[in-house]
Structures are given as C-alpha cells and as structure tokens.
Amino acid sequence: MIATLAISLIGSQTFLMIFGPTSKSLPDIFGRWKLKFLDITLTADKIGIVACSVTMLIVAVAWMRSSRRGLEIRAMMMNPHAASIVGIGIRRTGLYVMALTGAMTGLASVLLSQTYYIAPFSGLTPLIKAYLSRCAAGLALCRGQ
Numbered sequence: 001m002i003a004t005l006a007i008s009l010i011g012s013q014t015f016l017m018i019f020g021p022t023s024k025s026l027p028d029i030f031g032r033w034k035l036k037f038l039d040i041t042l043t044a045d046k047i048g049i050v051a052c053s054v055t056m057l058i059v060a061v062a063w064m065r066s067s068r069r070g071l072e073i074r075a076m077m078m079n080p081h082a083a084s085i086v087g088i089g090i091r092r093t094g095l096y097v098m099a100l101t102g103a104m105t106g107l108a109s110v111l112l113s114q115t116y117y118i119a120p121f122s123g124l125t126p127l128i129k130a131y132l133s134r135c136a137a138g139l140a141l142c143r144g145q
Contacts, residue, residue, distance in 0.1 A: 009124070049111045056107055060100065069096055 035042045064070035075083040076093045084090050 005124070052107065052111055056104065060104070069093075073097055 031044045033044045035047065064073060072083070072088045072093045073096060075086070075088055076090060076097075080090055083093075
C-alpha cells in the first residue's frame, strides 16, 4: 500500500513538473457534442463513459456465462476447496480474475481521465479511503480476541 501511494505521488509530481500546476483538460475521446433531454444536458464524454462501461459489463457477463474459464471462475468463487478437488487450478484461475479486474480498472481510469484533473495530491485521498476500508474489513475478520 505504501509503495502504491509513493508511485502515485511520484507520478502526480512528475506530471505537475512537466505540464505545470494549472488544470488542463485531456483530449476528448468521444467529441464535444451535447444531447439535451428535457432539462438534462448529456455531454459526449458522459454518454461515452456509460456506453463503454455497459458494453464492457455485457461482454464480461457473457464471457463468464458461456466460457469454460468463466465456469471455473464462478466455481472458484463459490467454493475454492471444492473447485480444486474437481481439478480447477486455483492459482491459474486467480490470475485470470486478476487480469480481468485489472483490465476493467484500466478501462475505468482511461474513461474517467476526461472528467478528473491532475492535482498535487490527486491519488492520496482514494488511496487513504481504500486503505481505511481494507483495515476495517481486516478488523471484521478478527474473531473475538
């Protein structure tokens, strides 16, 4: 966790040294058009983010329901011990899960890069929240000691 925080801070400070401290928007991936519906204005970046996210979700769910790897992942999530007994490699399947979640995280960061700006401590708050939630989850696992 500390190494991730350090990498985030180094990256943020490097970007600030290269591009300067002013907020600059990143290039528009989906264009600059707008769609008005009643009193709601939907911009291209918001519509594109929702469309890409829904598409990725549909593809992931379809893959999980129709492929053998998806069946292995679902079996491992339900009961890892029983999955290993029937011949499913827990470590290999865990790597598939890590790759899938990493790809989804990368897609989310690319899509959200249009709406968030780089600030001096941009990664600090999410990392602290993630660390505190992980500590709370870890404390919940401790049985009355």
